Amino acid sequence: MLSVNEIQNIDVLKDLASTAIYGARGANGVFIITTKSGKKGRVIVAADAFVGARQISTQLPVMKPYDFVNYQYELSHLHYNAFLVTDTVALNGFKNNYGPTQDLDIYRSFPAVDWQDRIFGRSAMSNNQNISVNGGSDQTLYSVSMNNTNEQGIMLNSGLKRTLASLRLDSRISPKLRVALNARYSRQRVEGVGTSSTGNLKYTLRYQPYQGIVSFEEYDPNAIFDNTINLSNPLTAALSDTRLAYSNNLITSAQVTYNPFKRITLRSTVGYNVSENRNNSFSGVSNVSVSSANSSSQYASQPFINLTSSNGIAINNSNTIDFNAPMPKKNTLNIILGQEINQNDGRSFNQNIKYFPAAVTAEQAFANVQQANPPSGAIQPSPVSDVYGDRLYSFFGRIMYSYKSRYNLNILARRDGSSKFSDKNKWGTFPSAQFAWRMSEEKFIKNLDMKWLSGLKIRASYGTAGNNRVSGDRIYQTTFTTSATSAGYAASDASQTSGLYSANLANPELKWETTVSKDLGLDIDLFNGKVNIAIDGYINRTRDLLLQTNVPQQTGYITQFQNIGATENKGLELQLNATVMKSSDFQWTASFNISSNKNTIKALQGGVDSYLVSSGWGQNGEDFMVQVGKPVGQYYGYLADGFYTVDDFDLTRSNLATST
DSSP, X not given: OOOGGGEEEEEEEOSHHHHGGGGGGGTTOEEEEEEOOOOSEXXXXXXXXXXXXXXXXXXXXXXXXXXXXXXXXXXXXXXXXXXXXXXXXXXXXXXXHHOOGGGGGGGGGSOBOOHHHHHHOSOEEEEEEEEEEEEEOSSEEEEEEEEEEEEEOSSTTOEEEEEEEEEEEEEEEETTEEEEEEEXXXXXXXXXXXXXXXXXXXXXXXXXXXXXXXXXXXXXXXXXXXHHHTOOOHHHHHHHOEEEEEEEEEEEEEEEEEXXXXXXXXXEEEEEEEEEEEEEEEEOTTOTHHHHHSSSGGGTTOOEEEEEEEEEEEEEEEEEEEEEXXXXXXXXXXXXXXXXXXEEEEEEEEEEEOOOOTTOOHHHHHHOGGGXXXXXXXXXXXXXXXXXXXXXXXXXXXXXXXXXXXEEEEEEEEEXXXXXXXXXXXXXXXXXXXXXXXXXGSHHHHTXXXXXXXXXXXXXXXXXXXXXXXXXSOTTSOOEEEEEXXXXXXXXXXXXXXXEEEOSOOOTTOOOEEEEEEEEEEEEEETTTTEEEEEEEEEEEEEEEEXXXXXXXXXXXXXXXXXXXXXXXXXXXXXXXXXXXXXXXXXXXXXXXEEEEEEEEEEOGGGOOEEEEOOOXXXXXXXXXXXXXXXXXXXXXXXXXXOOOGGGOOOOGGGSOOOO
């Protein structure tokens, strides 16, 4: 977590020559955020506050009461023809819910209920306070800040509260020794049921757009309609459910820089980060999931809760030696050798608790889980916990050579060892190189007497980068998990039995995913640096992709992590920065960028040309196609030529096919 008030500047590194030194962590680019530091002189105290309001800008159009009921009437006719039942039987459900068909016109006078406005229509207030203190002397600079944010969500029962505190300290102990300390703490609470394709708030669009028999502010489930297609009053559902997410994060780092000799700099950095996350969710009696979450319809109206937590500790250490070699005049040579260790450990816990009394509130359920009372013969689901961790060891070196600041060569090699791979594939070596030619320093350019041209540079780079960033800590090994079940045994007495089973299919052949990058760039500075133009063309080819792929069901598993296939990304980028106006106390800058990128799947595993995958979003069908020669993320499905209306069909019984 970082307050925008603390940011000094943000640098984005995209080409491989700039990101290669960061290894797998920089495989997809690097953002370098520099925070504000103290300044020599008097103590400066700054404070500011902000108050604002937000509203939803656009709502989706929905049916009026008469249109909605008439639509249900048409659906009942389709039901009649599809299932070949009598009209009386088919229309019973409609009449029970909406009354006789001859009275449909009364719905024209029904006032419409805008559920979107009821759920998302409020003006959400927000406020923010920030205070900072910074200053320093010749030896020490310091900066301390605190930020508090309180935001009300536009959705009912939603909001955010967050507190941030930071400390930065830079001290020169002696002419040869410097120490820097950074500490940042964040505490956050997020409330809100959220939105998803399977959540209760989808009923905001689907629920009947008129008021029922009783006040919908209390409860109006429309029992027959609700039980038939699992719709709930969206206002009742929003007030019934509770989701609370808590997080505490502490990020610390310390750096020691020592110059034993004029040309040598030793630097050591240690980081220690702690994260704690907790999520509590409560599903009340109005949640349609309650009935399926309990094992017996007798207890279908009993609330349940879900408790999850995760805790993590990350430790990193980097040690480098920086040597500026003595060189002939107009030549410079810098050599850096370094070593890094990254260690991540964590644990997680998940528990579902059912069978709470119907009248229990979320606060009561979270405070005392003993209120849950399973019926005779039933027990609570078993909790699930996990312990995980991974290690990354790295060695790297970089050589930077420059002649007259005109010709610049940058060569880097990095060797990474990851605990996510077996011993024979643990280590990967990733070299890279960049050459830059500052053409504006050449005589033939200067002789052109183009005073408006401040700088002209051509860049070219080539290199490789590794990636081990996949879920799981030791994915090359078989891992085991526990489970408890009372199903699946022919001679079972329905008592719950705990067991241990393998959670994944091991693959000791897994290795580093590798990206080969080529980049050609042009930098142009105009009008004494007031306008900067950067043009880049790139081709990135990635092989040995670390992906979950389908395996034969005879293995007893569905998927397995494998190195499969290859992809290619290529494109052009244009970046334009300009200083429009600048004075001693005012500066106005502008920037513009445009890019074109094309990605292509070059190969898949085992000669496979294509396969279908599911996004998992709101349905179980396979809605994406992975196909050689096509882009990543290609939608798969039917193309629509239009839609049919009722007038396009003759739905008399004589036209319907029958079978015996």
